[in-house]
Each structure stands twice: as structure tokens, then as C-alpha cells.
Amino acid sequence: MRNTDFDRIPADQLPSERRIVAAVWPTLLASAVGLLPFTVFSTFLVSIADAVGDGDAAVGTLRGLGGIGAVLAGIALAPLIGRIAPGRVAAAALVLLAVASVVGTFAWMPTVAAFCLLTGVSNALMYPALSTAAADRFGDGPAAARAATLVMTAQTLASTLAAPLIALPALWWGWRGDLVAVAVVALVLTPVMFRYGRDERPTDRGGQRPGYLATFRTLAAVPGARALLLVAFGRAGAFMGNLAFLAPLYNDRFGLSPTVFAFIWTLSGGSFFLGHLVAGRLLNTDDSDRRAHRVMMICLLTALVALFGVSFAPVLPVALLCTAVLSASHAVIAAAVVTLLVRRCGDVRGPALSLNASGMSLGLFLGTAAAGAGLAVGGYPGAAAVLGALTVLALGAALTLRPPREADVIHPGGLR
Template sequence: MSAAPDSASPDSASPEERTAEERPESDRRIAAAVLPALVASVLGLLPFTVYSTFLVPIADAAGGGDATVGALRGLGGVGAVLVGVAAAPLIGRVPPGRVAAWGLLLLAAASLVGTVAELPALAAFCLLVGVSNAVLYPALTTAAADRFGSGPSAARAATLVTATKTLAATLVAPLVALPALWWGWRGDLVAIAVLAVALTPVLLRHGRDRHVPAARHGYFAAFRGLAAVPGARALLLVSFGQAAAFQGHLAYLAPFYADRFGLTPGLFALVWTLSGTSFFLGNLITGRLVNTTGSDLRARRALHLFLPLALLSLFGVYLAPALPLALVCTAVLSASHAVGVASVVTLLVRRGGDLRGTALGVNASGMSLGLFLGAAAGGAGLAAGGYPGAAVVFGLFTALCVAAAATVRAAPRTPAPGRDPSPR
């Protein structure tokens, strides 16, 4: 249950106190304003999509086994965590469009390196893609939010970036598979590099006139300043736990459905589509509903309601006696976590002030760390106790999210220092 809003919170503001920035723009106008960021969010996913889709021919060309070459992708997670945290204080102090452009150039370089079918080159490819994504996505989210100041439209713009990324993760496999019939997987990587370089000047221009320089926090002072953002530590903990629970769960979803219900890879593809579509819709719809007013009450209530639902549906998946019930629980689980992701991004954007970029950067790194720890811990649980053991591990991570979200309360109405709340 969320705490009742006090007189200082935005939830209790009178209609006369609500400013123009608290009236959100239409989704169409927001999407048009942040279109370059949306395109870049799709482009950032493509290198690893190519790597996963063509893992077998890439491994054959490199002369390594599928398991060895596939395991190299873990280097991307290591790079994302380390560089994401290190670069977080720069996002906001430097115009985020410029940071995103740097990320795209690094993505282009990584894609070209990936065309060299040697194990050291593929290791460098995975590391560089992880590093580029670690700066690209927080910068894109910050740049999108900066287009609309600090009101509900800013948070909505940020959630549109995350929703587009989710949709792309579900649908882009054909986007890389079909052209490869003509020019092969190397051609895909070269095309990604060309598109990334072409989009770079667009991102450099995009939002440059909209950027308001953040207060001149020192490098380490930016991290310390996050402690003053209302609920920031709890929200970052929620993101970490969600990534560990949900992404770890997804890592073992295919073998679970194969062992429990006898689904072939072809049929499981439909389950994956169900999960991805549910996550996308949950993220998209929540991003709109929690940003219809200047209050953050809906975002907080969404966390308090849907994270416990995610915990219940998680055990529903593993304990379901029949396939239809397992499918329903899978869809509910994905949608519930999507609500949590959209709500966390909304609250960080609204409350972050001049530390918005830093908060989103640390948030992205925490999610990367959660993804790999969740998969590793889930594997240990699976080895120790089968799927019930894995469910307990993912359930503990989800319970951590529920406990952290319960501590998120209404924030003071006063804007965070350094962020001009007036509409631009």
C-alpha cells in the first residue's frame, strides 16, 4: 500500500497549481519529436540479434564451438556494467544527443570488427557492443525526456524509448534474417555500421537546442547526489531485482516448456512472441497511463500493485498443471514486469532533476548486472532443485523488488535543483 500523499506532494496539488507542463502531449506528437531516438534504440539491438540468429555459421567461420562463441556474449554484460557506471555522471553534463552519437559510432566500429571471423575479434565485438549499449540507451532516454522538460510528457517520451526497444527485441529477427539471404551475416553487420554512422549527425543535432546543462556536480558528487533523489536507491534496487528475476526466468523458459509440456522450438517461438508482446503492451500502455497528470501517484501505485502480481504469476508459470494456464501466467508475468520497468523510468525521470541522466545510466547498469546474476543464480537453483529451485531463486529476486517498491513514497513537490521546470 502506498502512503497517503501529504500537502507537499504533487498528488495533493489543487487544479490551479498545475502548470502547462503537467498536461501531457499526445503520443503522436511525442513520438514525432523523439523519432531519431526511437530509430537509434532499434539499431542498438541489431548487432547482438545478428550474433544470436547466425551463431552457428559465425562459430563455423571462426573455427570454434557454438558454446564457446555463444559464451563470448557475456563479455557484453561485463562491459555494460563497468562502462555504464563509469559513464553515468557524464550523461546530463554532456548533451545526451552527443553521448548517444558516440555510442552509435562505437556500435559501428564494433559491427565492423565482428565481420572478422576470429575468436579474438568476436570477443572484442561482444565487449564493444555491450559498452556502446551501456551509454547509448541511457543517453537516448535522457535526450527524449529533455525534449519535454520535467513534466509527464518527459517521462512519457522516456518510456516510449524503452517500449520501442522492447518491441524491436521481439520483432527484429526477420529484419536481419531476410537481407542475409542476399549478403550473408557479414553484410548485415556492415549495413548496421553504415546506418549507425548515417544516424550519428542526426543525433548530434537532435535536441541540442533543448539541452539544459546540468548543475556542475563533480564526478563522484553526481553519485552522492543520487542519494538526495527521493526514492532513487529503492527504484534502482527494483530495476536490479526485476532484471535478475525476469531476464533470468527467460533464460530457462524454452527448456521449461520443452520439458514440462513437450513444446518443440517452433511452437516455443509462439510462447516467446506471447511474452514479448505482453511486455511491449504493458510497457507502452503503462507509460501512457501513469503520465496523464503531473502526479507520480499512478506510477507508485503501479509498482505496489503489479510487482506482487509478478511474484504470484511467476510461481503460476512453474506450478501450472496445464499448458493454457502456464501461457496465461507467462503473459501476466511479462506484462507485470513491463509495468514495473515503465514506472521506474517514469519516477527516475520525474524526480531526477539535473541528475536524471546519471540516474538512468546507473539504472541501466544495474539491470545489466541483474541480468547476468539472475541467469547465473537461476542456473544454480535449477541444478540444485530443478525448476522449483529456479522458481525459488527468481521468486527471491522478485520479493526484493516488492520490498524495495514498498518504500517508495510521495516526493516533495519542489523540483530537483538545477532543472528548469518551465516548458520549452
């Protein structure tokens, strides 16, 4: 069946989840691999710092270079994902990831800095390309958005399971062996993604691709695109800012040790995974934007309540419940943003997803910094106020969304 044929199938006859996974499995596997280098860096930060001969704090701050690289590369290279087959962009990103992993094995501050920067750039290219490649397998209907959300679902599952999976083989070959293994797997996946990309050439979707600057102008003309990107920015800032200070909050409020907090981290990650998995399915049972928009609004309000619930919970069970609800709500919001961008952006869905990823990266670092400032000034209530403001920002942007008119939707070949 041709990919565009999925657009003409009634929603209740769309392919099953199993069939979608079978069609996009290379993108899901690559999504998991892309997360591994920074997981190794975070898990073995102490060992890496010892090998470098510097302090944990100094080496750990280099992780920020990955975020800077992701933001700049995601914005600057966004049009490329619209002009080059996304599978081929992902293949190039996998090669860059392999190079970064090998560079990271050299315990020297400049090479660790290069590792973080190259990994960030690689991820900025990889995840939008993978989501676009997965969506392109199913044309422009609901199945396309569902396929795109599965890429982030796989990434979320990997983030929950990766740490213990890389810790076990490291007992034999150390953290350097983990990075070499990541490089090998990335290179093995490269030809798979390159061939996957040949099936979805940019010209397959019809029409001539806009130029570099025209891509941004075309995307700006998509109804609600800018509002959705602002939702992604505010949501990521609020959620990641909360996660950054969740461990000390549980320690100060309830006296939980880092070992016990590991289970709470799993609770948060598991809730996000389940929320994203279920949302990606339920939001795409039809091609109406109204359901995705309505659910996004409800979950933004729920996330705002849960955020303050975590900060002011009187007892541990209430804090745990609010932590799970907060994570699940943000997962649903993230899935709704991707769903609406894929549906509305047509031929510029790749650049849109790239800017979405950049917005989330920017939100992560600004949200964490703002939460730290709020914590320094007003304690945990101050941090909650700052993160609540970011959530309100996302909510305000979501309120401006309106169902697009048929004449405004970007179809294959450009605006119609």
C-alpha cells in the first residue's frame, strides 16, 4: 500500500499499533541509540571526571554545550530536514553520533567538550528527522501523527531503561567500552536508516521544496505553528526545571536518600512513558484537531495543579501522586504538540519538528536556570512560582490555537 493511501482510509480502519511499529522500527531503534551517549556521560560522570583529572562540577557543566549545540543546530539546519530525505539526515546524524562517542573516550577536557557539543548537534538533527521519516511512511492522516509520537515514546522508554542496561556491561569494559559500543551500533544502523530514507524522497510527497528562507516563511504561515512551538518551549521549561530540583526537594521535605529517590525517578519516567504511549494512540483515532487541542488544554491545567502539589504536598503519598500526574500530563502535552504539528505542517513538518526540538532544548536550560534562581530567592515555593509561570505561558499560547481552515493547511506541494 502506498503511503498516501493511508490518507483515504477511515480512522477506524487505520493500521494497528503493531503494524505501525513494524513499519517504523528503524526510527524507534535509532531514537533509543541517540540517547545513550549522554546517558553514559551522566551515569559515569564521577569516573569520567577522575579520568580527566578535574572536578565533577567542572566536567558536568560541559553537558550544557550539548544543549547549546542542539538549539543552534536545530534552528540553523531545520530547512535541511525539509529538503533532504529525513532518513538520510538521520543516517548522517548517526555517523556524527558515532564520531562523538569515539571522541568522548579520550579523557581530556577539550575532547569531552567536543563530545558534548557533537552529541547535541547530532540529536538536534536526528530526532526531528526520525519523527519525520516515521510520519512520512503514513502520508498525512492520523497514522502519520501516531507514528511520529512513537519516536518520542521510544526515546522515553530508553531514558527509563538505559542507565541499568549500560551499567552492567560497563562492569567488564568500563565507560569507554560503553561509548565504543554506542559508536558501533550507530554505524550499524547508519545504512539501515539511509536505505529507509530512499523510500521517502522529498519529491515523493509532491511539489517543489521551498528554499532555505522560504521554508521559515512557509512555516510561519501555518495556522498555530508559532503557538505550538511556544507551548513546547514553556512545557519543557516547566517540566525539566521541576526534574532538576526534584531530588533535593524529596530529600529536604521527606528525608529520602538518593538510593530511594531512584525509585521516584523511575515513577516519573514510567508515568511519562505511559502517558506518551497512550496519548499517541488516543489523540490520533481521527483527523480532528479539536480532540488534541482540548486534551492539551486539560493537561496543561492538570500539570499546573500537580506542579504546586509536588512542592506543597503535606505527606509523601500526595507528593508521589502529584509527581506521577505531572509527568503523565506533560507527556500528553508533548504528544499533542507533535500530533498537531505533523497534521498542520505537511511538507514542512520536518523543519517544524526541528524547531520544536530546539524550543524544548531552549526551554530545558532556561527553565532550569529560572527554577534555580527562584529556589535561591524564595525556596521551593519560589521555584514553583517560576515554573508555574512557564506553564501559564504555555497555556496562554494554547488558548490562541484555532482549528485551521482547509485553505490554510499545507498540503503536499505547498500552501493550497
